[in-house]
Amino acid sequence: MKILLVFAHPEPRSLNGALRNVAIQELEAQGHEVRVSDLYAERWKSEVDRADFPSLAPDARFVPVAASKKEFEANALTEDVRAEIEKLLWADALILQFPLWWFAMPAILKGWVDRVFAYGFAYGVGEHSDKRWGDRYGEGTLAGKRAMLIVTAGGWEEHYTARGVNGPIDDLLFPINHGILYYPGYEVLPSFVAYRVDRLDDAGFEATAERLRERMRTLATTPPIPYRQQNGGDYLIPSMQLRPGLNDPGAVGFMLHLDGTEVSAARETR
Amino acid sequence: MKILLVFAHPEPRSLNGALRNVAIQELEAQGHEVRVSDLYAERWKSEVDRADFPSLAPDARFVPVAASKKEFEANALTEDVRAEIEKLLWADALILQFPLWWFAMPAILKGWVDRVFAYGFAYGVGEHSDKRWGDRYGEGTLAGKRAMLIVTAGGWEEHYTARGVNGPIDDLLFPINHGILYYPGYEVLPSFVAYRVDRLDDAGFEATAERLRERMRTLATTPPIPYRQQNGGDYLIPSMQLRPGLNDPGAVGFMLHLDGTEVSAARETR
Numbered sequence: 195m196k197i198l199l200v201f202a203h204p205e206p207r208s209l210n211g212a213l214r215n216v217a218i219q220e221l222e223a224q225g226h227e228v229r230v231s232d233l234y235a236e237r238w239k240s241e242v243d244r245a246d247f248p249s250l251a252p253d254a255r256f257v258p259v260a261a262s263k264k265e266f267e268a269n270a271l272t273e274d275v276r277a278e279i280e281k282l283l284w285a286d287a288l289i290l291q292f293p294l295w296w297f298a299m300p301a302i303l304k305g306w307v308d309r310v311f312a313y314g315f316a317y318g319v320g321e322h323s324d325k326r327w328g329d330r331y332g333e334g335t336l337a338g339k340r341a342m343l344i345v346t347a348g349g350w351e352e353h354y355t356a357r358g359v360n361g362p363i364d365d366l367l368f369p370i371n372h373g374i375l376y377y378p379g380y381e382v383l384p385s386f387v388a389y390r391v392d393r394l395d396d397a398g399f400e401a402t403a404e405r406l407r408e409r410m411r412t413l414a415t416t417p418p419i420p421y422r423q424q425n426g427g428d429y430l431i432p433s434m435q436l437r438p439g440l441n442d443p444g445a446v447g448f449m450l451h452l453d454g455t456e457v458s459a460a461r462e463t464r
Numbered sequence: 465m466k467i468l469l470v471f472a473h474p475e476p477r478s479l480n481g482a483l484r485n486v487a488i489q490e491l492e493a494q495g496h497e498v499r500v501s502d503l504y505a506e507r508w509k510s511e512v513d514r515a516d517f518p519s520l521a522p523d524a525r526f527v528p529v530a531a532s533k534k535e536f537e538a539n540a541l542t543e544d545v546r547a548e549i550e551k552l553l554w555a556d557a558l559i560l561q562f563p564l565w566w567f568a569m570p571a572i573l574k575g576w577v578d579r580v581f582a583y584g585f586a587y588g589v590g591e592h593s594d595k596r597w598g599d600r601y602g603e604g605t606l607a608g609k610r611a612m613l614i615v616t617a618g619g620w621e622e623h624y625t626a627r628g629v630n631g632p633i634d635d636l637l638f639p640i641n642h643g644i645l646y647y648p649g650y651e652v653l654p655s656f657v658a659y660r661v662d663r664l665d666d667a668g669f670e671a672t673a674e675r676l677r678e679r680m681r682t683l684a685t686t687p688p689i690p691y692r693q694q695n696g697g698d699y700l701i702p703s704m705q706l707r708p709g710l711n712d713p714g715a716v717g718f719m720l721h722l723d724g725t726e727v728s729a730a731r732e733t734r
Binding site for chain 2: 204205207208234238240241242243244255256257258259293295296297298299300301302304305307308311331348350352353355356357358359360361362365366368369370372373374377392424429432433434435436445446447448449450451
């Protein structure tokens with residue numbers, strides 16, 4: 195496979211840097227081709243602003259969605275953004291690697307999403323009718339490709355469990371996995387998460403690295419998170435609410451959007 | 465009260481810009497003092513990097529948490545960050561206003577959090593023992609102050625309800641409300657959210673503006689979201705998991721961290 199790894203840590207000599215090297219080495223050993231977007235090294239620009247849309251008149255009111263649509267259609271987005279779009283189209287699988295800062299991506303990676311996921315490319319795709327509400331959530335430009343997160347967290351794993359004070363890690367990552375990756379069509383694999391990374395000794399690092407190698411070996415075969423396709427019949431149109439009766443009665447919140455059988459299974463292992 | 469409004473939209477002539485003016489006008493009419501951090505206008509730097517920590521030696525390995533701790537203790541963080549910290553200490557209430565991009569904050573606002581919420585200021589505060597796990601989640605530097613979000617979304621309100629395809633808005637905003645605002649001590653008010661903002665006509669704008677004015681009039685009196693205090697006895701230490709038996713049996717995921725009675729009430733109105 196062809197794999198794009200987007201890396202968002204400012205220090206190459208960090209645990210994140212070491213895990214990135216582990217991932218790349220294992221992927222290449224498996225015969226995959228890997229490209230890396232190292233956002234800090236490339237001095238990625240994080241803010242969506244007027245400069246992203248060269249054809250916007252200086253005195254025109256700046257409407258980000260409209261500007262994105264117009265510039266993407268004209269293939270006139272800035273060169274850095276077009277290069278990332280090319281890489282996403284090239285890759286069979288996308289890996290986003292980042293430290294969890296304040297329960298979300300670092301700003302530089304959010305800025306990569308905000309700027310690269312253009313209207314007409316990652317959203318605003320497909321027609322609306324009484325049977326379809328655009329190509330999104332399981333359909334779209336990036337359908338048929340796989341994506342996953344590699345995340346490091348300073349906190350304890352227990353604090354991120356079903357009843358942990360931070361909230362369950364799968365729920366904290368849902369806005370990314372479902373809202374950013376599944377939305378434009380990716381099949382999203384369960385995230386790789388390393389905890390208490392500030393306290394990792396050599397044995398801890400080696401165990402983490404081996405766990406990551408195994409995930410890299412199974413990148414093509416790991417079953418994706420069973421999110422429901424928006425246009426597959428499970429949601430009412432246009433309210434886009436889950437049909438009454440769907441999913442097991444105990445499921446609420448984000449977990450509703452997994453197929454019912456799988457929710458029960460996922461719960462047992464949490 | 466003294467109020468800090470952090471504004472994260474690139475176009476002053478936007479709906480967000482108009483709503484900001486509505487909020488400020490109403491707050492001032494109520495006798496409050498308002499300061500604004502207009503991140504785009506001030507060309508806020510979004511990325512946490514070495515330049516944020518002037519005393520870091522050029523050849524030293526950059527560990528963001530350690531660098532943040534050292535520089536905050538020495539009062540040596542960069543001037544832009546120190547100015548924001550001063551404003552947070554000055555304000556009785558914090559409002560974060562932003563368009564929801566990819567189900568999260570724009571990068572520039574995430575970068576404000578990543579850079580301003582320093583170690584020793586917003587995290588890494590307080591002692592750890594068998595009774596306390598640091599001052600966080602309801603305690604901390606910003607305890608006694610209030611915070612709330614003003615959010616605009618392009619999508620339909622139905623798509624953000626309990627069974628909507630995007631996930632419930634309260635869950636999508638939980639990582640911000642609980643993880644970023646409640647964490648350093650704020651009492652967090654329910655978010656103000658405006659939907660389908662790309663299609664708002666004059667009457668729709670006026671209704672939205674009036675709804676916002678009402679929230680500004682009640683900023684000091686609106687009951688906060690009833691998150692559980694970490695050190696209040698509801699969580700086991702050190703696992704920080706909710707004590708067995710707490711909360712109503714149907715509650716799972718993020719909603720566990722609300723007081724049980726309130727969860728049931730919140731559900732009925734959703």
